[in-house]
Amino acid sequence: MSQNIPQLxxxxxxxxxxxxxxxxxxxxxxxxxWGERPDPEHEVLRAPELGSTMVRGRIGATGNAFNLGxxxxxRCSVQLSGGxxxxxYVQGRSKEKARIAALVDAxxxxxxxDEIRAEILSPLAxxxxxxxxxxxxxxxxxxxxxxxxxxxxx
Amino acid sequence: xxxxxxGGEKAIxxxxxxxxxxxxxxxxVAELSIAQIREQLALAVNRVMAEGSLYDPDLAALAIKQAxxxxxxxxxxxxxxxxxxxxxxxxxPVETAEMACDRRISATFKDAPGGQVLGPTFDYTHxxxxxxLAAEGEAPVAxxxxxxxxxxxxxxxxxxxxGVIQTEVDQGDTPRDLTREPLELPADRxxxxxxxxxxxxxxxxxxxxxxxxxxxxxxxxxxxxxxxTCAVEMEIPELGFAIEVGELELTECETVNQFTGSKTEPPQxxxxxxxxxxxxxxxxxxxALVDRALRWEELGEDNMGAPARxxxxxxxxxxxxxxxxxxxxxKLPHYxxxxxxxxxxxxxxxxxxxxxxxxxANTVPEAAE
Numbered sequence: 001m002s003q004n005i006p007q008l009x010x011x012x013x014x015x016x017x018x019x020x021x022x023x024x025x026x027x028x029x030x031x032x033x034w035g036e037r038p039d040p041e042h043e044v045l046r047a048p049e050l051g052s053t054m055v056r057g058r059i060g061a062t063g064n065a066f067n068l069g070x071x072x073x074x075r076c077s078v079q080l081s082g083g084x085x086x087x088x089y090v091q092g093r094s095k096e097k098a099r100i101a102a103l104v105d106a107x108x109x110x111x112x113x114d115e116i117r118a119e120i121l122s123p124l125a126x127x128x129x130x131x132x133x134x135x136x137x138x139x140x141x142x143x144x145x146x147x148x149x150x151x152x153x154x
Numbered sequence: 155x156x157x158x159x160x161g162g163e164k165a166i167x168x169x170x171x172x173x174x175x176x177x178x179x180x181x182x183v184a185e186l187s188i189a190q191i192r193e194q195l196a197l198a199v200n201r202v203m204a205e206g207s208l209y210d211p212d213l214a215a216l217a218i219k220q221a222x223x224x225x226x227x228x229x230x231x232x233x234x235x236x237x238x239x240x241x242x243x244x245x246x247p248v249e250t251a252e253m254a255c256d257r258r259i260s261a262t263f264k265d266a267p268g269g270q271v272l273g274p275t276f277d278y279t280h281x282x283x284x285x286x287l288a289a290e291g292e293a294p295v296a297x298x299x300x301x302x303x304x305x306x307x308x309x310x311x312x313x314x315x316x317g318v319i320q321t322e323v324d325q326g327d328t329p330r331d332l333t334r335e336p337l338e339l340p341a342d343r344x345x346x347x348x349x350x351x352x353x354x355x356x357x358x359x360x361x362x363x364x365x366x367x368x369x370x371x372x373x374x375x376x377x378x379x380x381x382x383t384c385a386v387e388m389e390i391p392e393l394g395f396a397i398e399v400g401e402l403e404l405t406e407c408e409t410v411n412q413f414t415g416s417k418t419e420p421p422q423x424x425x426x427x428x429x430x431x432x433x434x435x436x437x438x439x440x441x442a443l444v445d446r447a448l449r450w451e452e453l454g455e456d457n458m459g460a461p462a463r464x465x466x467x468x469x470x471x472x473x474x475x476x477x478x479x480x481x482x483x484x485k486l487p488h489y490x491x492x493x494x495x496x497x498x499x500x501x502x503x504x505x506x507x508x509x510x511x512x513x514x515a516n517t518v519p520e521a522a523e
Binding site: 008012015016019020023024049050051052053054055056057058059060061062063064065066067068069070071072073075077087089090091092093132133134135136137138139140141142143144146 | 204210240241244246247256270271273274302310324331344345347348352386393396398400402408427
């Protein structure tokens, strides 16, 4: 993306990827995937909080930033009894989505990593990928194939 | 003089209760759900998000329901709600070059890489009422085709390679924000774009149309119009790096305009820019045209007395919530104001009548001759 973003460590890059998945996840899907799982022992560092962020665009797509308008955002932070701290900044106004996302972020830093990835993150990624592919396929069907009319002067 | 008047509480309560009943309409007809509005009146939802300046489709759908479909009233509700939200920060600028495009067309280059992708458009429909929609039918299914992995670069990059279009460079400026400080002139381009993207669609359209009809000669080509989704990233203080915090549907329009050059700039193409929440094609083209018209000063052009080149006129009248608030307040009780005006008119009339009478008395009767 932007050129001035510092290089991330592999751990940071992975965390960025899963936090992004959680942020974009549909509330119902995340809640369903979390399922009946009992909450791990944790302390709430920041209770789920509704707010907004100012979305910026670029003048002429490449120039200076300008304020486009806000979007709703919910954040939450938790700490597991083992010490791992989980944060969530998720799109929309669902406190439950934010709470689960923060727990998932924390659990991904523990031994539960593989289980959480398989049961929650991979399905989220698959859905988001499939949705994107389905729209791309419909868009592709509306791509214009130009053909030139033969003009007879032979 | 201000005199507080009490009364009317019962009437107001009854009026609001009736409003609620009228909003529901005939109870033998199924009630609209928020999800139905969000899914089936998506373009109204998009307009409310754009002009309400808050991206949240469910909230916009709720506002439309509450406002009985009055979109300006719905925008008002969203603006009011927005002020109750704490702001956690600002995102990194959205990279529209990486948009997953549902639609992407160019009126300037037929064979642009990425192609002409029509998307779900009203264009080329016959604008004949479709009575099939009045009856329940099966859900339509769109055809698909294998998507190419080809990138869809911005059209202007081709003109840039040739050096015939003005470039837009990121100088890292923090943009002024008209939701945090009152709009003051002169407004730089970033502030103008913020004002236009949340401005009333009808007003911005009218202003844009005026430039096409000759009030400011900015013959514009739609270099590119793209609609699709973009991820939005935000720096998270607790992490020290940026993550994606969501995904937005956006419409972007870049116009390419002739420019004969100035003392400092060679002849080249210049650009107008529009970027709007949601699928908002008319609005984004309008925004780009008005943006270009408002750039007359920095490009050393003549003002020509064109309304669309008058930043004060455009920016101070584009906001439909400010406009409707001031416009509609005149229907609220002004009894005391009006009483004083009434007394003044009576007094002036009495004086005028007195003057006439005394003038008549002083006139020498000549008719008797």
